[in-house]
Amino acid sequence: MSSVSDTSAAPVEIAVAENAGQAQANGPNVFETRDLAVFYDDFRAVREVNLDIRQHEITAFIGPSGCGKSTVLRCFDRMNDLIDGARVEGTVSYHGVDLYGPDVDAVEVRRRIGMVFQKPNPFPKSIYDNLAFGPRLNGIKKKAQLDEIVEQSLHRAALWDEVKSRLKASAMGLSGGQQQRLCIARCIAVKPEVILMDEPCSALDPIATSRIEELMQEIKTDYTIIIVTHNMQQAARVSDRTAFFTTEVNPESDRRTGRLVEYNPTSKIFSNPDDERTEQYVTGRFG
Amino acid sequence: MALTTPASTGGRAARSITDGLTKRGSDLRGKLIEGVLVTALAATLLILFVLIVDLVQRSWPVWTDRGGDFLSSGLNSASAASAGVWSGIKGTITLGLIVCVIAFPLGIACAVYLEEYAGRTRFARLTRINVRNLAGVPSIVYGLLGLGIFVNTLGIGRNVLAAGLALSALVLPIVVITASEALRAVPVAIREGALGVGATQWETVRSHVLPAAAPGILTGTVLSLARAAGEAAPILLVGAATGLLRTGDQGFLDQLGGAFTAMPVVIFSYARQTGEQFREITAAASLVLLVLVLAMNTFAIWLRNRYDRKW
Numbered sequence: 001m002s003s004v005s006d007t008s009a010a011p012v013e014i015a016v017a018e019n020a021g022q023a024q025a026n027g028p029n030v031f032e033t034r035d036l037a038v039f040y041d042d043f044r045a046v047r048e049v050n051l052d053i054r055q056h057e058i059t060a061f062i063g064p065s066g067c068g069k070s071t072v073l074r075c076f077d078r079m080n081d082l083i084d085g086a087r088v089e090g091t092v093s094y095h096g097v098d099l100y101g102p103d104v105d106a107v108e109v110r111r112r113i114g115m116v117f118q119k120p121n122p123f124p125k126s127i128y129d130n131l132a133f134g135p136r137l138n139g140i141k142k143k144a145q146l147d148e149i150v151e152q153s154l155h156r157a158a159l160w161d162e163v164k165s166r167l168k169a170s171a172m173g174l175s176g177g178q179q180q181r182l183c184i185a186r187c188i189a190v191k192p193e194v195i196l197m198d199e200p201c202s203a204l205d206p207i208a209t210s211r212i213e214e215l216m217q218e219i220k221t222d223y224t225i226i227i228v229t230h231n232m233q234q235a236a237r238v239s240d241r242t243a244f245f246t247t248e249v250n251p252e253s254d255r256r257t258g259r260l261v262e263y264n265p266t267s268k269i270f271s272n273p274d275d276e277r278t279e280q281y282v283t284g285r286f287g
Numbered sequence: 288m289a290l291t292t293p294a295s296t297g298g299r300a301a302r303s304i305t306d307g308l309t310k311r312g313s314d315l316r317g318k319l320i321e322g323v324l325v326t327a328l329a330a331t332l333l334i335l336f337v338l339i340v341d342l343v344q345r346s347w348p349v350w351t352d353r354g355g356d357f358l359s360s361g362l363n364s365a366s367a368a369s370a371g372v373w374s375g376i377k378g379t380i381t382l383g384l385i386v387c388v389i390a391f392p393l394g395i396a397c398a399v400y401l402e403e404y405a406g407r408t409r410f411a412r413l414t415r416i417n418v419r420n421l422a423g424v425p426s427i428v429y430g431l432l433g434l435g436i437f438v439n440t441l442g443i444g445r446n447v448l449a450a451g452l453a454l455s456a457l458v459l460p461i462v463v464i465t466a467s468e469a470l471r472a473v474p475v476a477i478r479e480g481a482l483g484v485g486a487t488q489w490e491t492v493r494s495h496v497l498p499a500a501a502p503g504i505l506t507g508t509v510l511s512l513a514r515a516a517g518e519a520a521p522i523l524l525v526g527a528a529t530g531l532l533r534t535g536d537q538g539f540l541d542q543l544g545g546a547f548t549a550m551p552v553v554i555f556s557y558a559r560q561t562g563e564q565f566r567e568i569t570a571a572a573s574l575v576l577l578v579l580v581l582a583m584n585t586f587a588i589w590l591r592n593r594y595d596r597k598w
Contacts, residue, residue: 079479084407111485121476123495133494134484183480190484 028095030055030194030224031076035090038071038080045071046258049090051243058216058225060235060266063245063281068258069228072245073196075099076226077113078106111138114187118199120179122171122186127163130171130182134190149189157185158215177208184215188223195219197227201234213238232282235266242269244278339577346571357571362528362548364556367564372572375553378447378527379516379579382549385451386458386515391508393455394462398504401463402470403492415467422460429457430524438525445526447547453521458511465507469500502594509587513580519551527552550576 031053038045046068053059053076061069071080078099080086092099099109111134123130131150140146150167154160159181163174171182180200187195197216201209216225216238229235235242243263247256262275273279349357360371397418405411433453443449473496481491497504528548548556554576557569 077483079483082475082479082482107482107485107487110483115479115483117476117479117483119476121474121480123477123480124499133481133486137484137486137490186480186484 028055029053030094032093033075033090036072036075036092037089038068038075039087039089040083041085043255044257046245049260051260051263053224053226054241055224056220057240058220058227058238060239060242061226061228061245062232062235062242064247066256066258067245067247069245070198071258073198073226073228076194076196077110077115079115081106111190112192113194113196114190114192115196115198116180116183116187116200119203120176120183122174122179122182124170124172126168127171127182128167130186131189134186138190153185153189156188156219157181158211159185175208177204177211180204180208180212181215184212188219192223194224194226197225199228199230202230209234236270239266242266244269244281246277246281342570342574342577346567346574349567349571358575362553362556364560367562367568370557370568372550372553372575374548375550375572376575376579378547378549381447382451382454382522383512383516385448386455386512389452390455390459390462394459394508395466395504397463398466398470399492399497402467403488403496418460418463422464426457426518427520427524429453430521432456433521433525450522450525450527450547450549453525454515454518457518457521458515461511461514462508465511466500466504469503469507470496472503473499502591505594506587506591509583509590513583516580516583517551517576519555522549523552523555550579
């Protein structure tokens with residue numbers, strides 16, 4: 001049974017216990033967050049996030065704008081480090097290692113935990129160089145080896161047939177959907193364990209979106225995926241588990257802070273959520 | 288009689304919409320402003336046009352009578368017949384090279400630090416403001432700096448190297464500012480993309496940010512080079528020759544020995560002489576400098592268009 005927060009109790013306790021709903025057999029937890037809070041200078045953007053992310057599952061973060069779902073996502077690969085004034089409290093552990101521990105190198109974190117961004121952001125270079133950049137950083141220099149990685153990654157991202165004849169052409173000439181699949185391929189090329197996706201389809205049309213969603217289903221056997229989405233149907237379609245975030249007025253500061261409300265198997269979130277706010281959100285009555 | 292049938296009200300409504308959309312008289316104020324703007328543009332273009340035509344016209348005898356000989360002769364403000372600009376061209380090219388070698392790497396490195404590494408610290412903010420102030424310091428002050436520090440304190444001597452260092456100091460703030468702006472224009476998404484696949488900050492800057500900013504950086508630096516090429520005051524203070532400087536078999540390296548000059552100083556020397564011939568020579572030398580600077584600017588524009596990228 002997966003017990004979820006009592007709405008009135010302060011810290012959101014999430015103990016995802018047995019195999020619930022359609023969620024798969026329990027893999028080990030890839031990430032565990034405990035009392036995670038993120039600050040931008042003095043502003044607490046999100047607080048009291050307790051989540052366990054399972055291996056080889058797709059976890060969706062949903063919620064209204066400003067609820068902190070992207071902020072939490074960016075904790076998992078320490079992308080928040082790039083924002084001046086951003087600060088993390090609580091713990092985020094990856095296979096038991098605190099990602100914000102003093103000896104942890106953010107660069108090493110990002111080699112294992114890839115990220116796909118909201119707006120496709122290919123490098124203004126050739127398709128080949130976009131994919132080869134990551135492996136080259138890891139010291140792979142032999143052309144044959146790089147060629148193989150490039151081809152495999154493009155195959156995996158279902159882009160190979162469309163671009164195999166023009167690998168030396170600029171990536172900027174691809175369509176938006178192709179660019180986003182290229183970014184997924186670029187991410188796969190460094191063989192990460194986890195892929196974080198921050199609203200990867202929000203700039204794409206429905207056809208390109210469905211291709212990305214199919215792709216996610218195909219690659220989840222090899223990767224653990226966390227996706228932030230504004231689109232509830234997308235969360236319902238692709239994810240095994242869903243975390244619903246919302247904003248509430250923080251009594252201490254009188255400002256709106258993001259909070260995790262409910263984290264459950266997706267089927268439960270969309271059919272029989274534990275929390276009333278979740279139900280209101282997924283039925284379109286709020287947010 | 289009540290004429291408010293549906294048809295007539297409809298007609299009236301349509302008429303009032305037509306009235307509302309029709310131009311009410313002529314927009315005098317708008318026309319006036321446009322006229323002022325066009326005049327300003329015309330005046331600017333006219334000044335440039337007159338300048339070039341005047342220079343060509345006045346220098347015409349020099350080109351027809353002496354031509355290549357004028358370009359290859361040394362500085363000689365005593366004899367109009369043997370006065371030339373070669374030592375000036377040579378000096379200006381050498382100064383330009385020194386600026387390229389010293390000011391550009393230093394300035395770009397400063398900009399990379401300020402934009403990519405320094406973050407939001409008070410130190411970085413103070414530095415940025417002060418670099419902007421430095422860019423406004425008059426060039427004569429940099430000449431005094433060159434004389435005081437490079438010539439006297441460091442003992443480099445009154446040569447082309449000291450002058451090049453003074454000019455480097457002069458354009459350094461401009462290089463830092465333009466390079467900073469070019470770096471700031473690179474989208475954050477490119478940095479995130481590189482960091483996201485596990486690049487270090489330096490790998491990100493080297494492989495993605497600098498190449499993406501290169502067109503802007505190049506344009507800014509070449510324009511600052513053009514500025515350096517036109518400065519007379521700093522190199523005069525450092526000790527550029529004004530009276531006589533034969534070229535003969537002097538090579539580029541001989542300028543390190545002390546005897547050197549540059550185009551603005553050559554023009555200055557000839558302009559001080561009397562006689563119709565020297566006026567022609569002054570115009571001819573000015574035209575040479577103008578062509579040099581325009582060539583650099585054209586090169587900058589070409590570079591920008593060639594490497595301009597979209598993201």
